[in-house]
Amino acid sequence: MRFIVSTSTLLKHLQTVNGASSSSTVLPILENFLFEIKDGNLTISATDLQTSMTTALAVESKEEGKVAVPSKILLDTLKTLPDQPIAFNIDDTTFAIEISAGDGKYKLSGENGDDFPKIPVVENASSVNLPASVLTEAITKTIFAVSNDELRPAMTGVYCQLSPQHITFVATDAHKLVRYRRMDSKADKATSFILPKKALTLLKGALPSNDINVSVDYNATSAFFKFENINLVCRLIDERYPDYEAVIPQNNPNKLVIDRSLFLNTLRRVVIFANKTTHQVRLKINGSELNISSEDLDFANEAHERLSCQYDGEDLEIGFNARFLIEMLTNLSGDEVTLELSTPNRAGLLIPQTNDENEDVLMLVMPVMLNNSY
Numbered sequence: 001m002r003f004i005v006s007t008s009t010l011l012k013h014l015q016t017v018n019g020a021s022s023s024s025t026v027l028p029i030l031e032n033f034l035f036e037i038k039d040g041n042l043t044i045s046a047t048d049l050q051t052s053m054t055t056a057l058a059v060e061s062k063e064e065g066k067v068a069v070p071s072k073i074l075l076d077t078l079k080t081l082p083d084q085p086i087a088f089n090i091d092d093t094t095f096a097i098e099i100s101a102g103d104g105k106y107k108l109s110g111e112n113g114d115d116f117p118k119i120p121v122v123e124n125a126s127s128v129n130l131p132a133s134v135l136t137e138a139i140t141k142t143i144f145a146v147s148n149d150e151l152r153p154a155m156t157g158v159y160c161q162l163s164p165q166h167i168t169f170v171a172t173d174a175h176k177l178v179r180y181r182r183m184d185s186k187a188d189k190a191t192s193f194i195l196p197k198k199a200l201t202l203l204k205g206a207l208p209s210n211d212i213n214v215s216v217d218y219n220a221t222s223a224f225f226k227f228e229n230i231n232l233v234c235r236l237i238d239e240r241y242p243d244y245e246a247v248i249p250q251n252n253p254n255k256l257v258i259d260r261s262l263f264l265n266t267l268r269r270v271v272i273f274a275n276k277t278t279h280q281v282r283l284k285i286n287g288s289e290l291n292i293s294s295e296d297l298d299f300a301n302e303a304h305e306r307l308s309c310q311y312d313g314e315d316l317e318i319g320f321n322a323r324f325l326i327e328m329l330t331n332l333s334g335d336e337v338t339l340e341l342s343t344p345n346r347a348g349l350l351i352p353q354t355n356d357e358n359e360d361v362l363m364l365v366m367p368v369m370l371n372n373s374y
Contacts, residue, residue, distance in 0.1 A: 001090040003037055007101065010086065011078040013044055013055045014071070016230065019202045021071050022048030027117075032068035034116040038059050045119055046071070051199045052119045056229045066094055066113030073108055120233050122224050125217035128162060128187045132207045132214050132227065138169045139204045140359060141180045146197045146325050148324075154239035157194040161170075162187035166360075170244050171255075176324045177244060177364040178331075184358035194220060194241055199234035206230055213286035248364060249347055252340035254313025256285060257353060261339045264329040265304050270294045271322035273303035275323035280368050281322040286315040294322070318344045319370040328363045342371070 012034065022030040027049075034045040040061055045054040051112060067090045077099070078086075086101040095110040126143040139158070147155035152174075161168040167185040171178050203225055207214070217224040218236075270281055274294035284291040290309045295302035328350050329337065336353035350363040 001037060001041060001061075001063050001065035001067065002088065003063070003091055004085050004087045005042065005057070005059040006083060007078055007081045007086045008120050009057060013057050013077070014075055014078065016206050017044055017046040017053040017055050018071060018075065019046075019055035019198075019205065020048060020051050020232075021046035021257060024048065027181070029068055029111055029115055030117070032111060032116065033071050033074070034066060034068055034113055036066040036113065036237055038064050045116070047117055048118060048198075050196065051202065051232070051234045052117075053202060053233075054119060054231045066116075067094060067097065068111040068113050069097060070108060077106060080343050095254070098232040107324045119231075120215045120222055120224075123219060125219045125224065126187075126189070126191065127215060127217040128155045128167075128185075129213045129215055130167070131211050133211045133305055134182055134185055135214055136204060136207050136272040137359075138167075138180050138182070139200050141331055142169045142171040143200055143204070144331055145171040145173060145176050145178040145196060145363075149173070152188065154194060154241050157196045157198055157204050157237045158193065159194050159241040159244070161190075161192045163190040164188065170241070171245075172242070172244060172364075175228070175321065175366050176328065177247060178328075179244065179248070179360075179364075181360040182358060183360070191218070192241070193223065194237035194239060195223060196234055196237055199223075199232065202299055203232055206232070231279055233329055248362070249342055249349070252342045252349060253314055254285075254341040255311070256290065256313075256339040257310040258290065258307065258339065260329055260332060260335060260352075262307060263337065264326060266307060267322050267326050267329070270303045270305055271272045271326070273301040274322060278368065279321050280370075281325075282317065282319050282370060284317045285309070285313075287311065313341070316341060317345065317370065318348065320348070320365055320370045321368055325372055328365060332361065332363065 006220045025032040036043045041056050042059045081101050084102055089098040097108050097110045099106040142158050159170040166181050166187055167181050215226040222235055270292050274280055275296045281294045290307045293304040298362045332352050334352040334354050338351045338353055340349040347364050347366050
């Protein structure tokens with residue numbers, strides 16, 4: 001089997017799917033790309049058995065066949081080569097691979113392509129079409145709030161609720177929660193599933209900046225994303241998602257409106273002086289003034305800043321983990337945000353002051369107990 005392709009084109013496609021491969025000691029073949037040639041097209045696949053990704057590109061070849069190619073050595077080689085044609089010669093019996101590029105020749109041993117795990121195909125699936133921009137925005141706004149706690153597998157992914165009215169994406173780690181809703185994307189019938197974080201990270205990296213439609217097919221076990229020449233398949237997290245609506249406080253009489261970037265930069269400065277374990281900051285609101293302070297008693301560090309804000313409600317003192325607030329403010333858009341509060345021991349809500357009419361974003365953050373030493 002022989003084919004010729006440009007080094008830069010091949011590298012770009014390999015980097016797109018590389019994240020799906022696995023350095024598995026149990027199944028060493030997962031450390032390979034599967035190359036399949038048919039009708040002058042090269043299909044490249046990578047998988048870790050939970051998430052699989054394929055991409056296709058045109059190459060010069062009159063033959064057909066498949067081979068598993070070691071991913072790391074191939075990527076490392078291509079990264080150092082200039083943009084030029086590169087020829088692959090594969091021995092169909094030993095699967096030895098010889099690569100010729102310019103004046104260089106490189107040999108490596110491949111494996112039988114038939115031993116590579118089968119990439120799942122769509123069966124009994126329902127489907128919905130989403131613009132790439134909506135999907136990118138939904139992943140960006142939610143993925144930072146996903147939990148890393150393997151003991152609560154449901155929370156290690158993003159919960160997707162499809163309905164004829166809208167589509168909702170939810171992520172939480174029990175300290176913070178994000179609900180991202182789109183009114184301009186709908187499904188024919190109501191359903192829900194949990195998408196794993198790894199698959200969403202790969203999807204976000206592969207989605208193009210131009211606004212194409214992404215076809216999303218899903219059945220009881222898997223979700224399939226298809227756009228341009230890329231297919232991504234992931235196994236869904238088979239768990240029940242917690243009732244997140246019950247956590248969102250409905251009655252929040254205290255509303256603070258503040259400039260988002262001003263609030264964000266102040267928190268970034270003040271947290272430097274906070275306790276390195278808790279990252280605790282104190283928000284003291286009275287009238288149209290917000291005092292943000294932190295202290296680290298172990299090192300006698302403390303910081304105080306005063307900001308002006310619009311505030312409607314009773315004077316209030318509440319503590320938060322500044323890192324959670326910083327993550328949320330970074331992932332919100334718009335010039336101003338509203339912080340809705342009720343009491344110092346109940347969750348606060350961060351909402352953009354001006355929402356796109358097709359977009360509804362709500363971020364929730366749990367408070368931390370204050371020790372009233374100052």
